[in-house]
Amino acid sequence: MLKLNEIVKQALKEDIGSGDITTKLIVPSNIKGKAIIKSKESGILAGGEIVQEIFTTLDPNIKITQLIKDGEKFTRDIILFELEGKLSGILKGERTALNFLQRLSGIATLTNKFVERIRGTEAKILDTRKTTPGLRELEKYAVKCGDGKNHRMGLWDMLLIKDNHIQIAGGIEKAIAKCKMQNAKYKLEVEVKNFEELEIVLKYPIDRIMLDNMSVNEIKEAVKLVKSEKLKVKTEVSGGVNLENVREIAETGVDYISVGALTHSVNSIDMSLEVI
Numbered sequence: 284m285l286k287l288n289e290i291v292k293q294a295l296k297e298d299i300g301s302g303d304i305t306t307k308l309i310v311p312s313n314i315k316g317k318a319i320i321k322s323k324e325s326g327i328l329a330g331g332e333i334v335q336e337i338f339t340t341l342d343p344n345i346k347i348t349q350l351i352k353d354g355e356k357f358t359r360d361i362i363l364f365e366l367e368g369k370l371s372g373i374l375k376g377e378r379t380a381l382n383f384l385q386r387l388s389g390i391a392t393l394t395n396k397f398v399e400r401i402r403g404t405e406a407k408i409l410d411t412r413k414t415t416p417g418l419r420e421l422e423k424y425a426v427k428c429g430d431g432k433n434h435r436m437g438l439w440d441m442l443l444i445k446d447n448h449i450q451i452a453g454g455i456e457k458a459i460a461k462c463k464m465q466n467a468k469y470k471l472e473v474e475v476k477n478f479e480e481l482e483i484v485l486k487y488p489i490d491r492i493m494l495d496n497m498s499v500n501e502i503k504e505a506v507k508l509v510k511s512e513k514l515k516v517k518t519e520v521s522g523g524v525n526l527e528n529v530r531e532i533a534e535t536g537v538d539y540i541s542v543g544a545l546t547h548s549v550n551s552i553d554m555s556l557e558v559i
Contacts, residue, residue, distance in 0.1 A: 348365040
């Protein structure tokens with residue numbers, strides 16, 4: 284995975300390139316001043332560390348004060364950060380900092396809407412791997428800022444048997460057997476699309492069952508069946524989850540609800556940087 288400083292360097296290179304030609308012509312290189320980053324709508328903040336990294340990479344003498352902590356709610360017209368130092372460095376980092384901050388705060392804000400919608404149930408909201416390439420760690424961090432939980436980080440830290448694996452292996456039983464025999468140290472989750480597959484999976488000692496694209500009634504029956512077996516296996520719902528139906532899904536008794544929209548269909552929170 285890319286480290287934070289590597290992500291920042293790539294992003295700054297993309298935006299600044301060979302130099303900020305406008306700022307160079309207008310803003311004296313030695314002039315100092317103050318600026319603020321403020322909200323233009325309400326939300327939940329995420330991305331404070333990367334804002335710090337951006338401006339200190341451009342100029343280690345720029346002072347950044349974060350006034351709202353990551354994970355905290357803010358309303359419109361709230362000052363989120365104060366910056367002080369050479370204005371040329373502040374202007375160079377303006378767009379890159381806002382791009383990260385707005386998107387990550389958008390993810391945190393949307394995640395929290397899902398979390399609040401299922402408040403009082405036992406279910407937990409999970410993210411997915413449907414993230415921006417190269418930014419997964421940051422986006423999953425933003426999910427946590429919104430009180431969501433992280434699913435696996437990638438293909439390397441958890442076994443998840445899906446439909447294509449089952450097709451290639453020649454059936455669920457063979458796919459599970461291959462995983463159990465060769466990689467017992469990893470947690471194992473298996474995706475099922477119907478009750479026939481569910482009944483097969485319940486015969487094996489796995490950690491989690493993913494109920495994929497089932498109706499609410501089917502989810503309710505599937506969860507009931509799993510619990511009747513008195514197994515330690517957890518259940519997860521995936522597919523077609525939105526803010527309108529997530530409460531009804533949570534009330535089925537499912538343990539986890541994964542929501543791809545948290546990272547692939549998010550609206551950024553509008554913010555601005557202003558020299559004062």
